[in-house]
Amino acid sequence: MSSASVAAPVKAPVVALDRISKSYENKVAVQDLSLQIDPGTMFGLLGPNGSGKTSTIRMMIGITMPDSGSVTMFGKPYARESLRRVGYLPEERGLYKKMKVMEQLVFLGQLRGLDPAVAGKRAHEWCERLQILDASQKKTEELSKGMQQKIQFIATLMHDPDLVVMDEPFSGLDPVNTSLLQDTLIELKKAGRAILFSTHRMDQVEKLCDSICLIHRGHAVLSGGMREVKSRYERDRVVINFEGDVSFLQHPAIKSFKNYSGQAEIQLHPHANAQDLLRAATEMATIFRFELMEPSLEEIFIRTVGEKIDA
């Protein structure tokens, strides 16, 4: 074994927003928001409708300019040329309805700097990968919404961008196609691409993202690595599968519970001892499963936003 150790190269963030703000007349869309996305990671931009997610993304890719703050992309101050290395799938997305699928993909590929032959070859490969090759000579308006979404997905990725920005990418997709596209994104992440997700679907973010930023009314209210964010919150939820006497659900450690036949979902009081509850439960009923769970992202979101509203 070699004794020499090589320090891992420090990777510059693919994109960094530094205290950006944007207002429209009297409405503040985004206020002092900072975030950064590293290569080979998936980043979740979370928030309810109207919280400022789309405004943030539009400033990130130069569709609108921030009133203050700065955007750095690929290590340099934002410049339009950088967009050749970005794939953007907006929430309000569409296609030219009268164009044939392949024609449309080649056109969009060319706009992103690809040569027509290369664009055609890549479009063909992607159509094959996402199982829509049969539709490639059809007009877009003849396709189902799900099929059109796959084409938009291909149009976003076919120029092999280093930064992929997706606003609600899975909305309207069936579970099979959602899974297909999620797998594709995971492969891209493994290949070193940086991916930004904007969504209000917490379950998807929880499953896919390495880091998150939670926006509420234009402010970042919670941000950091997924594990680190979750570790800030106590494991105060218990799921018990049991058979027998249910009176253990009256235990003083329990704040609230939902009892379905044979499964109880319990919320503990802050700092309550779960082990005491386990002991009490085993004395009264047969326990098949006792799991102390960390709060879901959705709960963290509701708690955080709730705190901000209360504050």
Added chain:
Amino acid sequence: MRNILLIARREYLEQIRGKAFKVTTILIPVVFMGLMAAAILPSKYWGTGKHIVVAAQDPAFAASLRDQLAADKDAKVTVDVLAPAAPADRQALHAEMDRKQIDGFLWIDSAGDKPQVTYVSRSAGDFTTDESINSAVNQALVEQRLVKRDIPPTDVAQLTDKVDIKTMVYRAGRETPSSAMSTLFFGEGMAFLLTFSIVMYGMNVGRSVIQEKTSRIFEVMLATVKATDMLAGKLIGIGAVGITQIAIWIALGGILASSALVESWMAGAAKPQVSIVEVILLCLYFLLGYALYSTFFAGLAATCDTEQELQQYAPLAAVPVWLSFGLFVYILGNPNSIWSILVSMFPPTAPITMAFRFTAQFPPAWQIALSLGLMVLSIYIVLWLSSRIYRVGILMYGKRATVPEMLRWLRYS
């Protein structure tokens, strides 16, 4: 520039392949030809195949009138004579009209110094027939009066021999044949082509903006292309469609003009004279007119959410075009009046009114230069305003923008 051309190419191909392009390319010349034919044919073949009766107390006058009416070979009118006619015959002629045996009759009452002539017809408002009868009656009357003054019939024929006036127009140091009728048709044709193209393609740009807005493609595009490049590509692409269509029409027109049918219609009529300078200027006015109107429509469309909303604005935007048309006859008659000069300087009306002035009398070079300069300046201003409204408007969905909102958009960077 590469992206502008890519967008222009896409826009061009989509429009050219569309059904609307094919339909309008065929339908517009057909409608135009129909209008022209409707204007030319009745005057050429007045009363074709009509059967009329000349009823007079004086058989000689009736015969003379019949000869005059029959002299019009194109009309092919059948003229019967009823002379000497008595008042009771008028009832009989009415009965013949009821039975549709005759189309009308000329009743000539020679009592007194001046004969009273009445033309009774089954159809009202037949102006061309009225005019031809009027001319024939007066000609016959002059001949009769001369004969009554003992002038020999050969001298009468010589004295009343008609002369055709040949009209020439003097331009660029030479005289060329021209006629008021051909000038009128040419001016009308050019104005129709310009008006139709400018308004139609301007609206097409607006419609294309709305379609992209409805399909939500804008944000996808804006992540790669600048809004101004998108607008420029669209204007170039649809403008090229317009040029293609006009080129097809001109080619078709050229083929038709040399065809036997049109030759026979236009027989004897002087062809309008157009110089190459006028053709170049007309093309320039088309391009500038299109740029002005389409830029305006693009900005307008960006503030609308549906094609229906855009349609509501369209008549307002087209007012100057129709105003120009309304001034057609005035400008042809008074090409150098202050009003003709003013409307040909005002950018929204300049392209069409200048086309009228070209056909009437070629305007001084400084007026053309000033009018072109003002058009370029106005295009620059409208482009500046429209591109700012367009940039913000295309990302606004769900409601029509108000004027204060549009003013705010102008300030956004």
